[in-house]
Amino acid sequence: MGQAVYMGVVEWIPTSVRTIVGTTTGYFYTVGQLILALIAYCIRYWRWLTLAVSLPFFVFFLIAWWFHESSRCVAKCNGRKEEGEKIDMKRLQETMKKEMSCSQCTHSVLDLFRTPTMRRMTICLSAVWLSTSFAYYGIAMDLQKFGVDIYLIQVIFGAVDIPAKVVMVVSMTYIGRRISQCGALIIAGITILINLLIPYDKQTARTCMAVLDKGCLAASFNCCFLYSGELFPTIIR
Numbered sequence: 143m144g145q146a147v148y149m150g151v152v153e154w155i156p157t158s159v160r161t162i163v164g165t166t167t168g169y170f171y172t173v174g175q176l177i178l179a180l181i182a183y184c185i186r187y188w189r190w191l192t193l194a195v196s197l198p199f200f201v202f203f204l205i206a207w208w209f210h211e212s213s214r215c216v217a218k219c220n221g222r223k224e225e226g227e228k229i230d231m232k233r234l235q236e237t238m239k240k241e242m243s244c245s246q247c248t249h250s251v252l253d254l255f256r257t258p259t260m261r262r263m264t265i266c267l268s269a270v271w272l273s274t275s276f277a278y279y280g281i282a283m284d285l286q287k288f289g290v291d292i293y294l295i296q297v298i299f300g301a302v303d304i305p306a307k308v309v310m311v312v313s314m315t316y317i318g319r320r321i322s323q324c325g326a327l328i329i330a331g332i333t334i335l336i337n338l339l340i341p342y343d344k345q346t347a348r349t350c351m352a353v354l355d356k357g358c359l360a361a362s363f364n365c366c367f368l369y370s371g372e373l374f375p376t377i378i379r
Contacts, residue, residue: 160368160372162315164367164368165307165310165364168307169303169304171303175299175300175303178195178296179293179296179297181194181195182293182296183293254378270327270369271366271370274359274362274366277330277334278356278362278363281356285299288345288352289349290345298349298353302354302356303360305357306358307361307364310322310362311364314368319365319368319372322365323365326358326359326362326365327358329358333351333352333355333358334355337351
């Protein structure tokens with residue numbers, strides 16, 4: 143679902159503000175982590191907690207049917223009525239012809255490995271996604287072992303995303319996607335290795351390193367979503 147949202151960002155948002163909009167979208171996930179800590183504190187039984195955090199999805203599912211898919215409606219909502227009116231029948235027919243020609247071709251997962259460039263891109267991005275996801279959820283789902291109140295550590299782990307993503311959006315804007323992605327993963331890997339050397343009785347030090355690691359991985363996720371959407375062609379996305 144998250145990837146679908148970022149695909150919408152890539153395809154609808156101008157390139158100049160794509161990084162900022164993509165990061166802003168990611169902050170809803172951060173807010174969700176903070177709200178989860180509050181709900182979990184009020185609802186201690188895990189079955190009722192699961193129900194409480196799942197029900198809103200059904201509400202949002204119903205609301206989604208009222209989202210605008212027409213580019214003309216979106217332009218009007220954004221105060222770009224003149225640009226929306228330029229989308230006339232002739233341009234629509236040309237776009238439909240292109241889509242029809244594309245739909246006649248069959249595509250599969252093999253397209254990810256069909257050319258040397260796509261093979262290299264697919265392998266590299268798969269490694270990035272695996273390393274980021276594996277480390278991120280390994281830490282996020284092991285909160286009880288840090289010796290800190292589980293509700294407090296959940297809030298801290300959620301709050302660290304705020305500065306981490308700000309740093310990442312600045313880095314992606316001025317340094318670029320590739321260096322930002324590599325830097326976030328390298329720092330995250332170093333903090334994990336350092337945490338292995340810290341004794342278990344040094345809970346404060348272990349927690350600080352874990353928080354830094356969580357922030358780097360959250361920043362890496364932010365870059366992963368945008369980077370993947372920009373590198374893969376639309377038909378493969």
